[in-house]
Amino acid sequence: MANVAKKVSWSGRDPRDDEDERAGETTPLLNGTGPGSAGGARQFTPSSFLRPGQLSNVDLNEDIRELETELPRPYPNEIPHNEKLLSLKYESLDYDNSENQLFLEEERRINHAAFRTVEIKRWVICAMIGILTGLVACFIDIVVENLAGLKYRVVKDNIDKFTEKGGLSFSLLLWATLNASVVMVGSVIVAFIEPVAAGSGIPQIKCYLNGVKIPHVVRLKTLVIKVCGVILSVVGGLAVGKEGPMIHSGAVIAAGISQGRSTSLKRDFKIFEYFRRDTEKRDFVSAGAAAGVSAAFGAPVGGVLFSLEEGASFWNQFLTWRIFFASMISTFTLNSVLSVYHGNAWDLSSPGLINFGRFDSEKMGYTIQEIPIFIFMGVVGGILGALFNALNYWLTMFRIRYIHRPCLQVIEAMLVAAVTAAVGFVMIYCSRDCQPIQGSSVAYPLQLFCADGEYNSMATAFFNTPEKSVVNLFHDPPGSYNPMTLGMFTLMYFFLACWTYGLTVSAGVFIPSLLIGAAWGRLFGISLSYLSKGSIWADPGKYALMGAAAQLGGIVRMTLSLTVIMMEATGNVTYGFPIMLVLMTAKIVGDYFVEGLYDMHIQLQSVPFLHWEAPVTSHSLTAREVMSTPVTCLRRIERVGTVVDILSDTSSNHNGFPVVESNPNTTQVAGLRGLILRSQLIVLLKHKVFVERANLNLVQRRLKLKDFRDAYPRFPPIQSIHVSQDERECMIDLSEFMNPSPYTVPREASLPRVFKLFRALGLRHLVVVNNHNEVVGMVTRKDLARYRLGKEGLEELSLAQT
């Protein structure tokens, strides 16, 4: 009877579906089979599957063997990468508490006062997250400023020396080498030590908050590499920003602090043990991400909204309030430290890494007639953003196919750095746009071929950190820029930024996008001024702002949070309305062509990401079609050997197992009794929580919740647990450890209904039952993420082990 627990993968699918698939890819609904799964297995009727007394196990196993030999594997092991694929390698986070007896006993022991202590701890953790995130932002800012200043001085001295001698090619060489070597270091640490630290980290954090476990994403090592990497990228003169990585940094800090220990450093501070589970950790990671946004843009409300937009499945007032607290503390810390560092203590005027400066409503107010113009800019931003994303898509596909070895990645990064320097140099050389030094707030004036008392404005644009360039574009008085310079700069920077995003360096895309947008926006403003003979549209600064919003919106497609971030960064509520319109237009136009950059990268990674709602046209699907079947079930009192075998089955690698009634003497229907997780089973096996079959009446060893928490989050693999042959014959009683009330849906529930339940509660496993409460299937994240709204209606992604 031990074989009631079937070793059939529930990611294996109905063979009829496989036939559909072979019949051609033109059918709108494709059911894919993972190449690593046990092949398709015939769908068993629920009753034959779950009535132990009537079940012929021999038939069953033969069935499977037959299918395994018969069916050709529908896909080769290595699948050419495409976006119509869902990877099975990502595990899900479990935001649903396993309310087993142990948990309930603990919760019942805790009285009201103790709960208050827990609550206070939560606030303390949030304050710490805010402070540390703010400090990390300060650190990045100060180090970048100093290193960039150093680099500028070296290059400037060199250029000054060689300008007269005509040996400018040597200056170029020095500049390019300097940049390339700095970027090389930044790229090497990312490529060889922690590849997950590449990029802005926003897609990864989106996935984490969505419930997908991206390996290593919230580890201390990642934080260190990320911080060093971003400093080196920015100093290396790449077209990148340091804001995106702050969000990732904040998330890592939050994950670390909230657990009260560092697994990497092997230090356990024995604090905050209550928070060692996915539910709590996710809440803190939300706070960390918000604190990161807040530190990056001085936008605490925007940070909260970012976290909510990306992560929250269930809005909770207290949680949001704590997230806001962390955000506020973070921007306040950054503000205080930077104000002290800059010598004017208590000034509190730099709330974020980037500050758009003050937009005075009197000087730069807009009128209602300008709104159509802003909307037109939104359209332009949407188109340019879509172009950016499309180019980046092809580039990323190319990278995935050909540049997957770390050393190649480093070489590409160095190449980009050198090219960036070269392009900059050539453009500086070609453009003779000289501006008077007086009255301008340029940090690094480069005279080059200009007259004394003047500086080369193109050189400024390339030498400044991108943040400063953005602010200059917003606030420099009319006439500061030559339209030709601006145009060339926009064009070059557009392609450079596009090439840069996706390199194996830590870097964000926010600032480059803003810079591109600000540049063409200002250009647009100048043209308008020309056209209207400089009437009311005198100040091109506000067009630079709208252009920046349009371009950023067109690339990342964020909505509410981005509006609020822009509003907070400009410190002006009046601009809210046009910014919203611009972002909305850019999103609508951009979405018409191609997805947002982050979503695109998430999809290129084949992450099973769940959007807010099920595809609108998916009402025709029900849980019956969506669910994976058959399901590996365990009995309430199960043989240890069976458990070990199931857990060791690499072809299935399930993480949750429904527990069914185990009395073998009854002919009654065996209904669902609970759900147990792989991690729980592993802890049970590790602690030898089982009794001999003969002594079933003996009480098995008691475990505490602490044993589970200590093992969290890196549960050992089953292979590391030795179970002797004698022990295999023991019995394990799961009643105490299983979740006795897993969420279930009937087979008739429509996909949107299943989706809503799954998403709203942050589930990992959803058991599908028939009318008699017997398990007939299981819905997991992959089953839901497979369905997507394509150009021609609902489409289904294939599953792959890659």
Place this chain on the structure above:
Amino acid sequence: MANVAKKVSWSGRDPRDDEDERAGETTPLLNGTGPGSAGGARQFTPSSFLRPGQLSNVDLNEDIRELETELPRPYPNEIPHNEKLLSLKYESLDYDNSENQLFLEEERRINHAAFRTVEIKRWVICAMIGILTGLVACFIDIVVENLAGLKYRVVKDNIDKFTEKGGLSFSLLLWATLNASVVMVGSVIVAFIEPVAAGSGIPQIKCYLNGVKIPHVVRLKTLVIKVCGVILSVVGGLAVGKEGPMIHSGAVIAAGISQGRSTSLKRDFKIFEYFRRDTEKRDFVSAGAAAGVSAAFGAPVGGVLFSLEEGASFWNQFLTWRIFFASMISTFTLNSVLSVYHGNAWDLSSPGLINFGRFDSEKMGYTIQEIPIFIFMGVVGGILGALFNALNYWLTMFRIRYIHRPCLQVIEAMLVAAVTAAVGFVMIYCSRDCQPIQGSSVAYPLQLFCADGEYNSMATAFFNTPEKSVVNLFHDPPGSYNPMTLGMFTLMYFFLACWTYGLTVSAGVFIPSLLIGAAWGRLFGISLSYLSKGSIWADPGKYALMGAAAQLGGIVRMTLSLTVIMMEATGNVTYGFPIMLVLMTAKIVGDYFVEGLYDMHIQLQSVPFLHWEAPVTSHSLTAREVMSTPVTCLRRIERVGTVVDILSDTSSNHNGFPVVESNPNTTQVAGLRGLILRSQLIVLLKHKVFVERANLNLVQRRLKLKDFRDAYPRFPPIQSIHVSQDERECMIDLSEFMNPSPYTVPREASLPRVFKLFRALGLRHLVVVNNHNEVVGMVTRKDLARYRLGKEGLEELSLAQT
């Protein structure tokens, strides 16, 4: 077999619980029985209850009768009102779509393009909500301004005439009479025409968004009365604001527009029919409330957060984005119209009804040393807020007990108006605080006993609309106010505002709270200035701002949304951090003493309001204890007579009925098959959707979803539907209309788990099943709202029909 559907109320409870209750109120868990319910009924075991073949109905009915005669009714029919009570008179909204066959068929017919049309309609509705809400706000603002100006001129002329003659008592009489009569009109329309328009409407909207149907709350009549009422209250010189009612107005506008018809006006525009259900309507009402906040305070982001904080159970990105859109449109409309009205078109400088004016960070910046002072102000605000709420609590209890007749209510409102005028007059008379007219921005300078070229500042404080007084307190230069005047004013206004809130007039508490806080805050700032000999703390304006935040936070206890509203109203992000600290402190301190004002009023109305989370110590309860039992079930093919009887049973008045397997020939267990709502049954009966018992094979009449939508939201009562004796013997097939996949929980699920499912999905009925999927109980809003965290741990409220 027709009696399988039991007519026993499931709000009747286990008699053992009643015994517990009689044993004394010292047990922490009291199980209450509603006086109107059918008395306690013995808890039937699930098997005896749901196995039709084995069930002895005679026993059952006798059991009940016996209990009814034996048991004394534990409560009298009229219960002295107290806050430990939950009213049964409120129905719930149903945010869970009934995914029956009709619905699924419709959804399946709709293709992708049609869904896009629906989506566009949603945006159009949101734009209309924003525009109309903005226009209503403009209307209120303009009318109030004109009427207040008129009143001021009349009174001023009179005072000027009588000041020299010494006949000031006549002026007082005129003033008091004028105010009292205006308020009388405002009170009469509220008390006699639409009592739900009383107050600020925020508690009502909170309840609606929470899922409680407050009768008449989103009707057109309510809107008209509300708008007229608030104008009259403000003009009548009461200590009230016009901001709170804007939120209610926005919500009504949203509910009206989104349905494309007005039931009151009997006009159906045949548009937006798709949105005629609770789920969609609620989403729009959220947008309307946000638009209201946005128009009131010029705070679009604050509006969104308000809606989310109060209403959202499930955050949805698109929804939030639409809400934001409505908010933005609303503030933009208000801004445009008012700017045109004030003559400086396209200035866009009045985004809300109240605008705190510009807080220049340079002039009014704060330093880090001031933060402890701000926190101290938060403590003061918390204490004063708690005092306000406690006083208002006693007042409200008094009103509920003694002032429940409309004419008494009108008289009280007139009394308050007269007293407000008298107090103002006496204070103006007593205080001789004269200020020079030049350089001050006073709209209504009253010379009174002051020298020429001067005005009486106390008179200004009482004559200005409260909004203007608040702004003056924030921005008047140091030295504008005599501390004595401020102190007296604070004291008087505090008691007047407290007395005013809860009167039968439409009026908000936001502005009075801000005014009280600004007054004592400024006083505090002046004192600090004296103490520190006027060093850095020269400007008392920022203390006025912090005081206003502290007082408002202490009274209403809103958190994130209030912070953002204050930030947006000041137009200054830098103040965010101290405002957050102040609000947080005020909330913590205030919560120590007494609840927030809105929550208090919700509780005094005995509304079954669900908070964000189950009480922290409720893990010891499971669905078994929480659920109501036994449940009235229907069979899938049910006798019409049985249905009519069940629906007519006034003692139970259920709204949802589980549908169970109906085959009477089987001895097998009858599992849950679906859930059907009272409203659906009523539509079925109305359209005579049934067949004769002999012709069961005939197809019964088909209904369309439209039939249900046309009846929404005012379904006729069962009494209005005539069913003949012959028809009673017909059979009705519910399969097509029931929701075949209702959410269920097992009996073992803990209360927090049940609560989370219920709250996250916005459910109205949650079926509790046993291991065989048989219905054993039902959890509704009342069952969950009963449990509350009191001072001594978990407590249970009693249920009452009041």
